[in-house]
Amino acid sequence: MDNFSFDEMWEKIMACDSSYDGLFYTAVKTTKIYCRPSCRSRKPKKINVDFYETIPEAVEAGFRACKRCQPDAGLSPQMELVKSVKSFLVQHYKEPLVLQDIADFAGVSPFYLERQFKQATSETPREYLEKIRVDKAAHLLKNTSLTNLEICYEAGFQSPSNFYKVFRTVLDCSPSEFRNK
Ligand SMILES: [Zn+2]
Known part of the structure; x- marks a missing residue:
């Protein structure tokens, strides 16, 4: 991800900011789920988070779409x-x-x-x-x-x-x- 640092993306997910939905995905290593930045599910620990720019990259790395925020909806x-x-x-x-x-x-x-x-x-x-x-x-x-x-x-x-x-x-x-x- 060239446009945002890890910490900037972290700030955006902590704020549940929907402005950045679609531009990157939050993947939680412990649950193997990926989410939109605006997802309202309980926030993961910072050390358990990875960010992906696209859905195929998250899927490739073994993550499944969150049922709550449905980042893979068409x-x-x-x-x-x-x-x-x-x-x-x-x-x-x-x-x-x-x-x-x-x-x-x-x-x-x-x-x-x-x-x-x-x-x-x-x-x-x-x-x-x-x-x-x-x-x-x-x-x-x-x-x-x-x-x-x-x-x-x-x-x-x-x-x-x-x-x-x-x-x-x-x-x-x-x-x-x-x-x-
Ligand atoms: Zn979610």
């Missing part, structure tokens, strides 16, 4: 589109993407993309991209000594003013307040 065409766009955004969040770039990747019109994405996730691709960036920034604030300015660019924000504005919108505090919590 996806509708709409959810396939959403999943591939999420995965694109997670890989390209550092680039100054506009909606047209994302639509070009998906091979659909910007209008169609935004409508489908919003219907499925209740957020726009832009809002999702900003969430990825804020999550990345929050992780760096808590786990590194990088400055706010360094984190701003590391997380893919185009300017400090945009960073502060979006961060506050999503987490309801400033980056410095978040770090000191």
Whole structure:
């Protein structure tokens, strides 16, 4: 998994964050079950967890799908589109993407993309991209000594003013307040 460190994925599963469903799977070595990041089953111990980027990799390694979160349930065409766009955004969040770039990747019109994405996730691709960036920034604030300015660019924000504005919108505090919590 190139896009997230082990600790970032761990944070996401502890938060039961469904934003990252489909982008990686949690495999529990003791039960041989794999789950979506948002699964509400009892959390495993950290040392018993492995992460896989795809279902075939988890199955190959001997894991079975969780009955509760059903990570292997088939996806509708709409959810396939959403999943591939999420995965694109997670890989390209550092680039100054506009909606047209994302639509070009998906091979659909910007209008169609935004409508489908919003219907499925209740957020726009832009809002999702900003969430990825804020999550990345929050992780760096808590786990590194990088400055706010360094984190701003590391997380893919185009300017400090945009960073502060979006961060506050999503987490309801400033980056410095978040770090000191
Ligand atoms: Zn599960």
